[in-house]
Amino acid sequence: MENFESERFQKRNKINQEANLNAARNFSLFGPIVSFINYFGLAIVVAFGAWQTIGGEMTIGMIATFLIYLRLLQNPIRRVSRLMNTIQQAAAAYDRIQSVLSERPKIVSKPDAAALNVTKGDISFDHVTFSYNDDKEALKQVTFKLAGGKTTALVGKSGSGKTTITNLLTRFYSPDYGTISIDGTPIDHVTLESLRSQISVVSQDIYLVNGTIRENIAYGTPEIDDLAVKKSCSDCKSR
Numbered sequence: 641m642e643n644f645e646s647e648r649f650q651k652r653n654k655i656n657q658e659a660n661l662n663a664a665r666n667f668s669l670f671g672p673i674v675s676f677i678n679y680f681g682l683a684i685v686v687a688f689g690a691w692q693t694i695g696g697e698m699t700i701g702m703i704a705t706f707l708i709y710l711r712l713l714q715n716p717i718r719r720v721s722r723l724m725n726t727i728q729q730a731a732a733a734y735d736r737i738q739s740v741l742s743e744r745p746k747i748v749s750k751p752d753a754a755a756l757n758v759t760k761g762d763i764s765f766d767h768v769t770f771s772y773n774d775d776k777e778a779l780k781q782v783t784f785k786l787a788g789g790k791t792t793a794l795v796g797k798s799g800s801g802k803t804t805i806t807n808l809l810t811r812f813y814s815p816d817y818g819t820i821s822i823d824g825t826p827i828d829h830v831t832l833e834s835l836r837s838q839i840s841v842v843s844q845d846i847y848l849v850n851g852t853i854r855e856n857i858a859y860g861t862p863e864i865d866d867l868a869v870k871k872s873c874s875d876c877k878s879r
Contacts, residue, residue: 678714685710747811749831756830758838759823761788763809768818770808778804782818810839 689703763786770779779801786792794802807813808820811832820827827835848856855862857869 677717681710681714682707747814747832749833750829753829753831755834756822756825756827756838758788762786762823763788764819764821764824765805765808766819766821768808768815768820770804770813770815772813779808779815788823806841810836810841 685703685706689698689706692698693700693703765782765784768779768782769777771777782801782805794805796802804813808815809827811827814828822830822835822838849859854866854869857872858864
C-alpha cells in the first residue's frame with residue numbers, strides 16, 4: 641500500500657511540477673514583453689507629444705491626459721500576464737475536476753420504478769451475493785429477514801460485511817445476485833428517492849453543522865415541529 645500511494649503521489653506531483661514550470665516559463669516570457677510594450681508605448685506618447693507640442697498642435701495638458709490613459713491601460717495588460725500564470729497552475733487540476741463534474745451515477749431509478757410504500761418495515765435479503773472488485777466476495781448467498789418495528793443488531797468482526805449490507809440496503813451498490821426487499825417489494829423496483837427517504841444512517845463518526853442542536857437534529861427536514869424533535873431526542877436517548 642505504501643508503494644502504491646507513493647506512486648500516486650509521484651504522478652500527481654509530476655503533473656503539478658510541470659504545470660508550475662510552464663507557468664514560470666510563460667511568466668518569464670510575458671513579463672518582459674508586457675513591460676516592453678508598456679514602456680515603449682510610454683516613450684512613443686512622450687516623443688509624439690513633444691513633437692506635437694513644439695509644432696503647436698498639442699498642449700502639455702493633453703500630453704498628460706494621454707499618459708494617464710496609457711497608465712490606466714497598462715494595468716489590465718499586466719493582469720492578463722498574471723492570469724496566464726494562474727491558468728497554467730489551474731490546468732494541472734483541470735482533468736481531475738472535469739472527471740468529477742462529468743461523473744454520472746451508476747445506480748439510477750428504473751423508468752418504471754414506483755414510490756416505496758412502507759407498511760410494516762420488514763427487510764429481507766434473499767441469497768444476496770456481492771463483491772466490490774469482482775474478486776473476493778464480500779457477501780455470499782446471504783439470506784435473512786428483519787421484522788419491522790424491532791431493534792436488530794448486526795454483529796461481527798471488521799470486514800465481515802456489516803457496512804456492505806447497509807450500502808446494499810440504501811442502494812449505494814447493487815448486489816451481483818439475489819434480491820433485497822422491503823415489505824416484499826424489491827428495492828430495485830422503487831425510486832431511489834423514496835427508498836432513501838425511509839432510511840436514516842448514523843455513522844460512527846458524528847459531525848455537527850454550524851447552527852443550533854435543533855437544526856442539526858432536524859437537518860434535511862426543517863418543517864418538523866419541536867414535538868417531533870423532542871421525540872427524536874427521546875428515541876435516541878440524548879435528552
